[in-house]
Amino acid sequence: MMLKYATLSICLLLLPACSVISATDRPDFSARMPEHFFSADKTVNAGSIYWSEIFSDSVLRRDIEALNTENFELEAARARVEQAAASYGMERADLFPSLNATTDFERKREKEDGGSSETSSAIGFGGALNWELDIWGRLRAKKEAASLSLEEQKALVDQTALNLSTVLVESWIAHHTASKLEMILQRQKTTNTQFLELTELRLEQGQGSALDVLQQRGRLAATKREIPSVQADKINAANAYDVLLGQIPDGQALPLEIWPDINPFSSLPTSKELMESRPDIRAAFLALLVADQDVAAEIANRLPKLSIGLNYSITGNTLSNIGDGKIVSFTTGLLAPIFDAGRRKAEVSRREAMAKEALADLEQSMLVAVKDIENGLSSEQALFKERTLLSEEISIAQQTVSKAKLRYVNGQENYLSVLSALENLQNLHRHEINLQRDLLINRARILKAFGATWHLKEGNVNEIPET
Template sequence: MQSRCLYPLILFACIMMLTACSPFEPAARPDAPGELPDGYSLYSVEARSPLPWWDEMGSPELNRLIDVALTDNFSLSESWSRLQQARAAAVQAGAGLYPELEAFGSAETTRKDTAGGSSGSVGNQSYELGLTASYEIDLWGRVRSQREAALLDVKATEADLHAAAVSLAAEVALRWVQILSQRLQKQLLEKQLSSNSTFLELIELRFRKAMVSALDVYQQKQVVENVRAKIPLVEAEIQLLMHELAVLLGRPPKSNLKLNQKTMPTIGQLPPLGLPADLLAARPDVRAAGMRLQAADWQLAEARANRLPALRVGAGAQYGPEELDLLFDTWLLSLAANLTAPIFDAGRRAAEVDRIQATVDENLWAYRRVVLTAVKEVEDALEREIRQREHIEALKAVMTAAQRGFEEALARYRRGLSDYLPVLTQLIAVQDLERDMIEQREALVRYRIGLYRVLGGSWAGMSDTNSIDRSPEVAGQG
């Protein structure tokens, strides 16, 4: 009896030793492709702030908008659902590492009438209880490879979620900045309309005194109406941007978003950038590409192991009322094992290995492309912001010259030394430059938001997804 009780322990030890064999486990890959540059054209060695980048904008209004978007945005909720799907798939993939146990039972009652008997009928009752168990011994690591690939898919989906949050925060900030810019444009147009109307009144007064021609009146009136015609377009753009922002926040288009800020945010110096290698951890899209490459490696290991024999063990026991006292002696007798090996499948399994090998190559090239694209995007963002600052400084000089030219042309016109055309030309130039300055300052803020976006980071505030381990909740203990 004691020796028979040792059989399960011996069998379990053999299974564990066989399962430890994983000849197709993928080899480790380097953390980064060798084409990464040593540094950016401009970078600092200071550590990046752990706080959200939008705090640097100094706007409580923007903070509130992004917090709402990260909570209520529909697209982000879709990404959360995809993450839950990946987690469930990982649980399914890891289930093969454990035995499958099923119980069954049946009960039957029969009653037979006796012909001419005094008792009337004879009854009979029976029941059965049983257990069946099955388990695949993971000889070549097929099931383990399947689980590892599923876990990496979970982490890749988590990185996709972070990437969606990064993009969402940037999109909210961009819409908010554009709304501010359009509101400033409207204020400027209203101010220009007022000043141009004042000039028109003065010219009409001079015309009534026969000091100027009707052409001067018509030219100035054209300037007034041109500015007036721009205001409805700006108002429409404000409303369209408000609608887009409301949808990003998970709100109906006509919702009151309570946007009260009147000035464009002021951005400081360039933030600490670190090194290009830092993007491998900071950029969620890079992390996702790396995880999918590793998952493809494990899928290849699974396909190779699937070409080899599979060993499955099973146990079953069935008991009636008189057999319950033999429960622990009987189950060993029903233990069985079967070995299945592929002999001919017309090349299906070999073709699957070739297909997944090509998938691995595809993911490898995709990973390299994503990494180099990330470095390029940082360099592009740096170049845009640096050149934009230079452009704004040059535009200020142009503005100063145009303003002085307008003042001089107006003085000459008032003294009768020139007609109204030089005044009109300079007036239009100054007002165009004023509107352009607002656009260029908006572009500078947008470029800074773009820089924060391409630098990535784990600031999205989703700590729930920062540590997905191989717990029983996900795919069974490793």
């Protein structure tokens, strides 16, 4: 008993000298972001941007909300959040004493030298309380790491939702692109059929040639040939759309809506806001903080551990005389690592290397975020210029077809000029659809790069709720 009190006294004397091991204090990483985006228009104001400002289609917005609740990848990501929450609960529980109850029953029979035997019974109930005093902050560091890991998983859920929303929008754009191309091709097939009838009529009147008819038949066949692949693209996009919504794909077409009109941004978030707006950067920053807490926990793990225990038990021969025997004991223990062949030290080095890796991942994520935005903004500027020039080119091509057709009918031009002008105009119309697609997809990727949310905040439509 004196030894136990001596051990406790030594431990209590050590407590004032204990220093909690703290994690590394990280600087404000947002200060490393550039002051502005070089590809942005200098007249653009600082502000927030939202998906719903561009993609305001009611069906698409309804399906975005369905995606948030029905997609299986999101469901798996939320299950990882639940796992992290459970891990946090376990680490938090280690900070508190644990209390266990025991019960036992013993019945024995002893044979004496004279041949007689005696039977006895023993019944006991007891309780044991154990508590590790977190003198160096090891348990608190592990609890904080678990808490940060929980927040990291929540950020990863947001990133998964953002990724899937972008893919859903791109599938929606791909489906509408294929639908519009199909309509264009059907109209062009009608136009080419009319031109074929014209060339056949001229041949019958002796004003044309069989070569003109063959050339136009070839143009019509080429137009028809492109329709099946466009129809397959439309079905594939609809199937991808269904799978994202957790539905069995049936190849049914989506309702065809008017495409959004893309205009230059009037406002953009600042580069420093990316630390909060982009979930992947938040997750990378939280992963770094988790690694720092793990380092602190492993450093504390190399130091002595102090624990206390309290045991109480009562015994008796029968239930009626339980309590005849009582045992109360108090224990303290100081576990100091002496020799482990460098395992704990190596574990600290490993955790420090993991923290360096997390820091590098964070800084890389920040660079990639800026690159994604710069690329998106510069591509959008080029696409806007191309759209303006393409509009002018289509206008010229339409006039060229009209004049070439008129000259051909009047016998002033051969059919080759008509065919060339018609083919050029039809190709430009298809390119116009693909250019609109590229503008929409690029705008979607810019919104993703900024980590934009779907709905307006206070006073407007609420954001999609977390589940």
